Amino acid sequence: MIHALDHVVILVEQLASAIAAYTAAGFVVAPGGEHADGATHNALISFPDGTYLELIAFRRPAPEHRWWRHVAAGPGLIDFALLPTNTTIAVATAADRGLMMNGPVPGGRIRPDGISLAWETAWPPSPDLPFLCGDVTDRAYRVPDADFWGHSNGAKGIAEVVVAVTDLVASVGRYAALLGVTPQAFPAEARIRLGESEIVLRGPDSGDPHVLDRLTRRGEGICAITLKGLQFPDLSPQLGAAIMAAPIA
Structure with missing residues (x-):
């Protein structure tokens, strides 16, 4: 499992x-x-x-x-x-x-x-x-x-991992085979809940700039994460990686 x-x-x-x-x-x-x-x-x-x-x-x-x-x-x-x-x-x-x-x-x-x-x-x-x-x-x-958990920026965990994919339907099928659970599909993305985190699959039609950048520079794969509790909206410019605050529910 x-x-x-x-x-x-x-x-x-x-x-x-x-x-x-x-x-x-x-x-x-x-x-x-x-x-x-x-x-x-x-x-x-x-x-x-x-x-x-x-x-x-x-x-x-x-x-x-x-x-x-x-x-x-x-x-x-x-x-x-x-x-x-x-x-x-x-x-x-x-x-x-x-x-x-x-x-x-x-x-x-x-x-x-x-x-x-x-x-x-x-x-x-x-x-x-x-x-x-x-x-x-x-x-x-x-x-x-x-x-080592006392981060002064408030970060408490990884809420989402965003994955850039070229073919959303094909990737949904592969994740279903890996996890035994079919991702919940939406028009521009698919989501899989895994423990306390979500994996979000997005294709080029999503319009997400992180997706487009990843597909252009590296090909398919992880392109952004959101952190629970992070007090800063976006650390990407400071760190050179797409690390953002998770939306407050």
Whole structure:
């Protein structure tokens, strides 16, 4: 079962300068560590709803890396992950519905305090879909705890992830195969509730400038997020990523 949004991946040029920028924007940024392949390192911004933002930077050229292609387009939102109860079962269940995921693939990193983390990922066949990230070691070791939730900008969690797609009907079908739930379709978008967050699929006909920018610069994939409780309408100009306040219900 896939039961929640796990995290959003934000590519940055230099990790230290990105940490400074996000701190200046009112976030508490936790140290992450170096990934097992040595190509990337990260820092994390966690929220009370269990989700987090991953600031990731390349330490060396890595053309073999899934996210290396995004370097040419510059910093910004590049991917997001869902949290499965069991990665192997989630992959098998998706395959039964006709969607073939690549995985489970082992991964990990070493925290600055020396603790080794291990997880399993599974990767989708098309870039409109998220990847899966399931823990082998305790998730509490991977995700910063309440000591890092006191963001002065008021952010409490990820309300929405907006995904730019080229064919809304086709993407709805792929999400249904991945999750076992058919997204709620509207004329210009489709929505899937997952835990405390929503995934919003939008095509070029939606007129959303973030969608059009993503499709032009990177192709399909995550293009914007909204944060619960954020006290600033739009942090995009400051951070170079489409991070906005969720509408107040």
